[in-house]
Amino acid sequence: MIPLSWYLILAAGLFSVGLFGVLARRNAVAILLGVELMLNAVNINLVSFWRYGDVSLMAGQVFTIIVFAVAAAEVAVGLALVISVYRRRNTVVAEELDLLKW
């Protein structure tokens, strides 16, 4: 039997890798890829707490489904923004988009 700690450590590792991607990548699409990794880490936590708690309480699985829906919405709007920015500025590098920076 796999102890709960293994799942939690895997999720913490996946979250940290995603956080590194969000903070360190220059390309806006790559930043969104990092956000996806972080959302998946959260999902692993939700499902493992459902499995290791009382399985008749479905909150963990229900909120995993909600996170799926939110991730799909976030990616659709995020990538539409990236494509819109690319059309106007001809770049998707986050540090070149400095119109609001003093």
Place this chain on the structure above:
Amino acid sequence: MTAEQIIFLIVGAVTLASALMVVTARDLVHAALWLVAALFGVAIVYTLLNAGFLAVVQVVVYIGAIAILFIFAVMLTRRQAAKDTGPALNQNWWLGALLAVLTFGGLVALLQTWSGFSKTASAIPSGFDAVNELGTALTSPAGYVLPFEVASVLLLAALVGAVYLAFNKK
């Protein structure tokens, strides 16, 4: 060590390695394909956790829709091959790496102080149908019908917003 534990260790290592390739690969198409590998690993983790329905949804929604959307976006925002030569990481990447390592260490240290950290799962009661329970929970007023409806409104708003933002006015 049981077979389940060996499968988990292999899948976990492959998932983390793919995730590292996602954040370090220079070519964004490669990064998106590594994301597909990492998402498959997470789907197998769901299967190990007896959540087969979520594993199927993960493959259909995440790999079938989100990863493909990423590949489309990468191809639509490609710069000319000669111009696309800048570094993949910004100059503060070491700060990001430090923060990620600190987050991981902090999370593990915090979890180790919790009494339920190394708890093992109790067997699933016989006759328990997780998909049936999930469907009932999502649609019964006593369950989670409100978050479910809010999610549908959110998806509609995101659909309209994405079409509006990406629409070419000319």
